Amino acid sequence: MEDRLSGIAQQIRMERAGNVSARAVDPLRVFFSTMGCAKNEVDSSRMATLLTEVGCRIVDDPDSAECLIVNTCSFIQAATEESIVAVLELCGLPHVEKGDAKVIVAGCMPSRYGDDLAESLTEADQFVPCSSEDDIASIVDRLFPGRLGSTQLSLPLGEVSSYVKISEGCDRFCTFCTIPFIRGRYHSYSFGRIDSDVRTAIASGAREIVLIGQDTGRWGNDLREKGTLAQLLDRLATSYADTWFRVMYVQPEGVSDELIEVIASHDNVASYLDIPFQHSSPRILSAMNRRGSREMFLSLIERIRSRVPGVALRTTLSAGFPGETEEEFSELCAFVEDAELDYVGVFAYSREDGTRAARLPDQLDDEEKQRRAMVLRDVADALSSMVVSRHVGEDLTVLVEGVEEDGQRFGRAQCQAPDVDGVVYVPSGEVGSFEHVTIVDTLGYDMEGE
Ligand code: SF4
Incomplete structure (x- = not known):
């Protein structure tokens, strides 16, 4: 794995060049570059808050920063490559090369590759896996002795819409997925922590709170004081009646009647659900270590639509999983047509080191995986355009x-x-x-x- 990572880093080093100048000023100026999904945005924003609390100033311009933090994504190989490009770009800035600024690599890449990463990316100064991100202030303090300390209490005005993470990690171990190895076992955040993050976001200007996590439907079942996602949503929507709430990434098993009821009964809870089905073939789903079938998913969609009229549904599907036959792929396309979902994210299966699916026989070649993803995307896009056009007159x-x-x-x-x-x-x-x-x-x- 180390050789492969070094190879990628070396190749990208050779392909790129940097060229800007910089200056260092007080207070410590910190720049964030965030790769990947909304969950990483939340982590960056949390690290930024922790650093602001010890007197750092968050800046938008990497040339003026003394501390440059790349919050990396390593979910699939393409994301790892993109993250390495971002790290090397920042490491190539003249003030970084001169030693006037330092680069910290945080997030999924250090979590996934551990010490191999430090040996392959020698340009970076520090590596912070996801599990250590809450210690970012003391890590930065060690890199910049004597520069931190004063507390800045005023909150910067944030986005109109703000992501709030309600859990970390995942226990489902889908055979294609690296997340459980990168982010660790599933754990819910307490209601108190979520409520405090929601309050902070609203105080910063947010009018919509988007609740995220790898497996949001499981929220609360591991807490000492047990709860459900439906109860969490109900409490938040009642307490902050002028704010919209939206929940993302609810696995099919997590869509309970209680949750559907809460979505139906609050005007300020978006009539929207994002349910990653991944596939419609029971055989492929079982090989993915997931459950379900075309019939189960269509019946779930019908159950939601009958209780929440006008609900918008999004899903994520994967094309080209090992052993996927032409017939199973055609069935997946037919499922998309039958389901008439509002939005469908399509990914070509990516063979990831360390996953069980990577060791399965009958891997499809990259060209075929991309072809299937493109066909599926075309089917989904045509359907989505039609579904969206039904809003005319509403x-x-x-x-x-x-x-x-x-x-x-x-x-x-x-x-x-x-x-x-x-x-x-x-x-x-x-x-x-x-x-x-x-x-x-x-x-x-x-x-x-x-
Ligand atoms: S539920 Fe999602 S995050 Fe968890 S293992 Fe499966 S694909 Fe990965």
């Missing part, structure tokens, strides 16, 4: 998120999650306000409101 409430360069305002309705599902263009409204519009047109995943 009245929707939109949370205004921003203004484009040409002055066009945009936001999201409850049927659209941040970063993945498209936006609604609106004629007016302050950023952070809720606007009521009628949808007059759609283009792909985006909608136009009047």
